[in-house]
Amino acid sequence: MRKRILSAITVFLMLYLLIPGTADLFAVALAQGGEVFSSLATVGSAFTYQGQLMDGGSPANGNFDFRFSLFDAETNGTQIGSAIAKNGVPVTGGVFTVSLDFGGGAFDGNARWLEIGVRPGGSSGGFTTLSPRQALTAAPYALFSLSAPWSGLTGVPPGFADGVDNDTTYTAGNGLVITGTQLSADFAGTGSASTVAHSDHDHWGQQWSGTFGRGLTLSGGDTGIFTTASLFGVTGQSTGSNGKGVFGLALNGSGFNVGVSGLSKSTNGTGVSGVAEAASGLTYGVYGQSKSTRGYGVFGHATAASGNTEGVLGRSDSTSGVGVSGFAAATTGTNYGVIGHSPSTSGYGVYGIASADSGTTYGVHGRSNSVNGYGVLGEATAASGTNYGVFGSAASPAGYAGYFVGKVHVLGTLSKLAGSFRIDHPLDPANKYLNHSFVESPDMKNIYDGVTQLDAAGEAWVQLPDWFEALNRDFRYQLTPIGAAMPNLYIAQEIANNRFKIAGGVPGMKVSWQATGIRHDPYAVQNPIPVEEDKPADERGTYLYPTGYGQPPEMGVDYQRNADLHAEMPDLPDESANPQE
Structure with missing residues (x-):
């Protein structure tokens, strides 16, 4: 947007005072040819502002959007009230006129400056702020009003007609006390109702209401409101579409404070219970929000040192519901939808139970939509x-x-009792599987094979990949003649420069060859697989496959570990427990 410069500004402020004998003199023109107002009309706090807008040195023409802001200083300072937007203001020959109203309290006798922002009408871009701010000055009769004498005023009450505040004697009624010039309410005493209130009087069953803002405000002391009741200590109700039944606000900027705190001493109680009764829509039984960079939207803490307790328990009765759902909405940074932490020597950071006996259920389900995400990440840092x-x-x-x-x-060594591949059976893929076992070796052995054709001398060079010798060592060979007996077939030259030579065969015939090598890349060298090893002390006397050696399952190396695992699992939450009840 091209920058517009406000080159000349004329301000007209209409301030009216009703002064005896001079009412006919208060007729002021806003501008040449402008409307004339009678001094008897109600003026209000609005004033007319007229200015000249230049565009590239020439008077501007067209419609423009303006933004007017009132400040208490020519530069910097504090803004007074809210900015006023005037959109689509016609500008003719550079001149424009608007009516501005910052409210009667904006002008208290202190100096004020007007900051103006402008942009082409109907645009959505930013405003160009014109400089400098324009000082607002008072009209001459407004200056006169600052020192107007009593004799110049009309409609003066009788008690002030002589310019002297006559003393008046006041008598205190029931419940009121006058001490000197101070009037106060008397809250003391009991029995009669001659005082405003008395100590043995309650207001149980009464109601207070307000038309706007707070219906009841209490301050002071450690507890703003304290109630006791057999059913509800405090009940809050809101009928607004965006209201809050109970709202707690902790304003202290430091320390451990709580907006809303609930405490239950019952053996089956609930400190805070939230119920969203709507049968549809996006509702929240309990909703927590934290704007701190290290805050918690919802924090649950079970402080009992024993028993099956839950810091946070979520339950859903819906056929497609979620007991607890965590959502990390930030699109950058390392964030977590749900994070669990347990410092116990036998604890679980996150523990999930799917207790249904049928159906496709998930004890823990993890999902990531990121191109570099992890559906489930497990990490043992010890x-x-x-x-x-x-x-x-x-x-x-x-x-x-x-x-x-x-x-x-697997970035590491994989160990197993057995291994195989399973595919759909090539001859009956709809009804059968085809399984093959792995080829095992005590060494990290690689196998290579192929078929080569012998030349006129009954010889052939077999070329291997360029990385063959970088990966393998301790080579082994096997040759099988094809089409004719070749009793003299042999390896004429072993592997060197990633190739080997076959000789002693029948010219023009084929030979099937196989070569093996043992890995000697850095990982294989640093992590050799021991062929035989003693069992650790805590696994001696147990078996990986106990029944194969005539031993009961209890002798399995993982039997006790699994038994301990299930014994340590927490009990399922009591499904009959319902905080609503």
Whole structure:
């Protein structure tokens, strides 16, 4: 937007005073050819502002949007009241006229400056602030009103006609006390109602109401309101579409303070209970919000040192509901929808139970929509001991401790009792599977094979990949003739420069070859797989597959670990418990 410069400003302030004998003199023109107002009309706090707007050195023409702000200083200072927007103001020959009203309290006798912002009419861009701010000066009769004498006023009450405030004698009625010039209410005494209130009188069952703002305000003391009742200590109700039944506000900027605090001493009580009764819509039984960079929207703390307690318990009775839902809305930064933390030596940071005996249920379900996200992240940070980033256990013979759909990468050593691949059977894919076992070796061995054709001398060079010798060592060979017996077939030259030579064969015939090597890349060298090793002290006398050696399942190495795991699991929440009741 091109910058507009306000080159000349004329301000007309209409201030009216009713002065005896001079009413006919108060007729002031706002501008040349402007309307004339009678001094008997009600003026209000609005005033007319006329200015000249220049565009590139020439008077501006067209419609413009203006923003007017009142300040108590020519630069910086404090803004008085709210800014006034005037959109689509016609400007002709550079001249424009608007009516402004900052309220009667804006002008208290102290100097004021007007800051003006302008932009082309109908645009949505920012305003260009014109400089400098314009000082607002008083009209001549407004200056006269600051020192008007008693004799110049009309309608003076009889008691002030002589210019002297006559003394008046006042008598205090029931409940009032006069001490000198001070009038106060008498709250003392009991029995009769001659005082405003007395100590043995309550207002139980009475109601107070207000038309705006606060119906009742109490201050002072440690407790603003304290009530006792057999059913509800405090009940708040709001009929507004965006109201709050009970609202607590802790204004202190430091210390541990609480907007709303609930306490229950019952063995089956609820400190704070929230119920959203609407059968539809997005409702919240309890809603918490924190604007602090280290705050908690909702914080639950179960302080009992024993028993099955819950810091936060969520329950949903819906067929598609969520007991507890966590949502981290920020699109940047390391944030967490739900985070659990347990410092106990046998605790769980997050623990989920799906107690239904049927259906597709999830004890814990994790999901990430990010292109670099983790649906579930497990991390065991202890530098020693047998710990698990993620531990899965399935009690069913047909179950899976871990089931993956997609690629799986293990950055470390994978150990197992057995391994295989399973695919749909090529001859009957709809009804059968085809399984193959892995090829095992005590070494980290790689296998390579192929078929080559011998030349006229019964020889052939086999070229291997460029990285072959960088990855492998301790090579082994196997040759099988194809199409004819070749009793003299042999390796004429071992692997060097990533190739080896076959000789002693029948010219023009084919040979099937196989070469193996043992890995000697940095990871394999630093993490060799021990072929034989002693069991750790806490696993001796147990078996990975006890029934295969005629031992009961209780002798399994993981049997006791799984038993301890399930024994430490917390009880399910009491499904009959309902905070509403």
